[in-house]
Amino acid sequence: MQIPLVDLRWQHRLVQDELNAIFQRILADPYADDLTYARELEPMLAAYFGVPEGCAITVQSGTSAQFLALKALGIGPGDEVITVPNSDLPTTSSISHTGATFRLADVEAATHNLDPALIEAAITPSTRAVVPVHMFGRPADMTRIRELAHARGLLVIEDATLALGAEHRGVKAGLWGDAAFFSFAPRKVLGGFSNGGLVLTRDPDVAHRVRLLRGYGQDPSIMEKPIHERHQQNGMAGIAEGYNFKLDGIQAAVVLTKFPYLHAWGELRQAVAERYAAGLIDVPGVTLPAPIGEDRHAWRNYVILVPPAKRDAIRHYLAQNGVTTSVMYAPPIHLQPVYRHLGLGEGSFPVVEALADSLLALPIYPGMTEEQVDYVVEKLREAFLLDTKL
Template sequence: MKNTIVMENIHLVDLQAQYRNIQGEVNSSIRRVIEEGAFILGKYVREFEQGFASFCRAKYAVGVASGTDAITLALKAMGIGPGHEVITAPNSAAPTAEAISLAGAKVVFADIDPETYNLDPEKVKKAITSRTRALMPVHLYGQPADMDAFRELARAYGLRLIEDAAQAHGAEYKGHRVGTLGDASCFSFFPSKNLGAYGDGGAVVTDDPLIAEKVHMLRDHGRKEKYIHEIEGHNSRLDALQAAVLSVKLKYLEGWTNSRREKARQYDKLLSAIQGVSTPRVLPEVKHVYHLYVIKVEDRDGLRKKLEEMGIHTGIHYPLPLHLQPAYAHLGLPRGTFPRAEEATSKVLSLPLYPEIKTEQLEAVVEAIKLCIS
């Protein structure tokens, strides 16, 4: 069946296509950091932090070593740790939960909304106990969670609200940017993210000066001054080379997001004609930034295999919910605990989508799906 429609392989993401367009600028910014020997923190990290805070329309962005660390350090900065519980989504990437454990707190999962795949506030409410200290909805695939409902829950129960915004740079909820919807927001700059570095990176974004100051200290061995360590911290600085790359890419992010949204609209339109394919359900009050374009189909694994044979590479985000992962067996949450998350993880399929994907490629993906499903 290989290449019956597709002339060349179509990838889930194509970072080379992006690099070709910004190569000159990226190379000279990397060269500048090396020539100046400005590797650790300093002006390149500061410049990116200011640019990213302003992109999020927030007061502070603190660059850290990864999205995982962004969550861990944000929790620690709020004094959340041993003896505390943090509620999050079981269908997210593993680091969402791992980062909570790394802060010393207990991960508590709640089920999701079956249509948006985001955490369901009603289910979260039922999971709140006297040990709960924070709620951490994930803006999964680039679509903001129902933040008004989470804000109301946080207010009613006196909890902190943290956004896992690793997949949602520039997304909006009721006109407000992700990064400003809770007490703190955690971003990842993993290479394939909408704003991706050429290595690992992350940021905590907040309007709260105390959280920003604490994360500043925590990421750099607990210090404000060179040899005075006020607390024990981490080595979790955003690398200056990555910051320089990110500052270049940040200028293009708005345009890339518009392109992702346009391509998603094309997919929506073309796929709506195919029986048995559910396209993403997007809430009217949000701006989805389509880190991933995720459809739902009954025989997901069968379709994926056939597409692969035709040279179309898809992804599954994520194939096994976190409560069923060996790492969380100790939580004692058997299959059936979160039926909606379990159902979603068995049927979701991420289609090729990136700003540079051509309309012909997208049409070829849809034609191939049509052929495989009918």
């Protein structure tokens, strides 16, 4: 049996007729432009989140979504932004690209999420914002994070790239902050064939600035008109120096097609997670994801902890048996070569470092069968039984 970390074929089979129809529309429409499907997708996303129309802005990637959200909220040179060291590199690089500086704070061992108790110590007179990451799709403790941040006059910008569909206290991830950003990269919870992202805010002024910056800095009220209307216009109005960060038209069409399945596919991920938990609960040496309580996990990843000394051998055994695993995101950000100059050596963030040595992401995706989950469980058990030889 071959089980990739994420297998998209099942969902592609499910939507292929709808996709074919949408591609035919693109091919047959003389006025199809890069925003044709974004114009349909964005109101759908705004309605899903219950934000004002115009406040869900599709962009080129999660990385550009974060960059634009920070810029639109006025983050720039001289500012500091607090985030976590166990995220993907773009979480910190997007902060740096605005000219601001990131400051790292450790996470809670049980959830892999920003530890609210450590925010205070990371605040300096230059701190402007906090970027919690809903790691692996589990919502961070947004109640405390938002309370703490807002009490200190800090903005909250959620990294919800892994958490589309997650909820904390009945409120969707992405609605807790002053803004949030999501990713539509192919192997995220909901993805295109290639990159995509979303900025979410409740604030129409912030949304306007994001729109302005994603579309070259041209006045969005002209820039976002259908192409034939734009061409009829007497020129454009360049009111800022922006970027070309619009969502690619094909990806908008793909995400639009898949979006109605978001909830159902989330339920399937949940069922995979539950089956893993039931199958692995009595395997000594395996730590399962902590219970989620009343919150809703998006299960972008199913991440267990295994003894660090055995991890390579376990991965090797699983790979030999056709099961792909991953150790995302390791090594932690502060130990990556690009940040060596910061002098944040080993021991700087002990919880994140311990997690990075132990974590193991197992395959999870909608369409993963019970047989496939059971097979991964069986091979993991075997790996532990071979323990002495490993």
